[in-house]
Amino acid sequence: MIYRVLGLMSGSSLDGLDLAYVHLHAGAGKWGYTFEAAETVPYTPEWRSRLEGAATLDARTYLLLDQEYGHFLGEKVNAFIRDRGLDFQVQLVASHGHTVFHQPAAGGRGAGAPAGHGAEAPAGHGAGSSVPGMTAQLGSGAAIAAVTGLQTVSDLRALDVALGGQGAPIIPIGEKLLFPGQRYFLNLGGIANVSDTAAGIAFDVCPANRVLNLLAEQKGVPFDRDGVLAASGKVVPSLLKTLDGLAYYRQAPPKSLDNAFGIRMVYGTIRESGCTVEDGLRTYVEHIARQVGAALSDRRVAEMPAREMLVTGGGAHNGFLMERLRENLASLGIQATVPEAGVVDFKEALVMALFGVLRLRQEENTLASVTGASRNSIGGALWNGQEG
Known part of the structure; x- marks a missing residue:
């Protein structure tokens, strides 16, 4: 059976909206996919500013923005379909939305490992809460x-959080079903996260592109293309030690991060150090490489001989970051591999599409072994866009 789905993803790096129209093939208990069309729609400065400041809004204004952004997404879907002649072909839209708040409970299986929120205090309400x-x-x-007039699946994380889970990462179900020959994954988006599909473990490692981009913006550019600025800087040992010493890194999975940890704690720490932008970028690239290596040296994640790791997300295009990652991972016997461009740039939108189809089929799409929830679940709210 073939499902024709449009997956939408807006990541914490705020670089734009990813749309991926894919055909998902289901048969004999196996899944496959083909990319039919994909696009990243950059946010205008106005939308970027509004999304960035959404956490500071009062409740009424926030809810109005939720509706306005939903209409914006619907309009982008309609334009995507119209421009590519896909009328009457898309069966389902699966939208991740743009995360503003992420504060899972600290109790249950995820106790002690909630998302970081603000300073060193984690996002939960305390163990056993x-x-x-x-x-x-x-x-x-x-x-x-x-x-759009199309069936839409949204609110993908809420049920898992209600079941005591982290609500993140939710990508592992797609990695497991769509990339069956691959065990290890690293996504370098606004936040870096790792997955071991065989062990059923995945978690957020550290902030990544969101912090790097904030630093690059101080030089008047949206991002550090190919890591050129970082490569020109020097590691600041005292800053690196402070970053590596943050309490989140000592917490055991399941665990996840929200944007506030990267913006307030990590970026704020780099700014307060007084180092140059180049040195801040160089130090933070080293921090990412070290934390990914530390996460993978954990026996729960890297206990099997198959050591190829598929690297996706915007950070996979950062040559200097990849160079530092490869050097750190080589000591663990892990080879970092960058797949085809479509998978690098649109893997998350692809998985959102699969997530939506699984919701439509009433099949589990969120894994408790990853999130720490009390059970696997079928996440997502389903909206019917047509009458009858």
């Missing part, structure tokens, strides 16, 4: 369905 957690992504699924 009975206060439930929450996660919130802008982009009303109802608005998308209303604008």
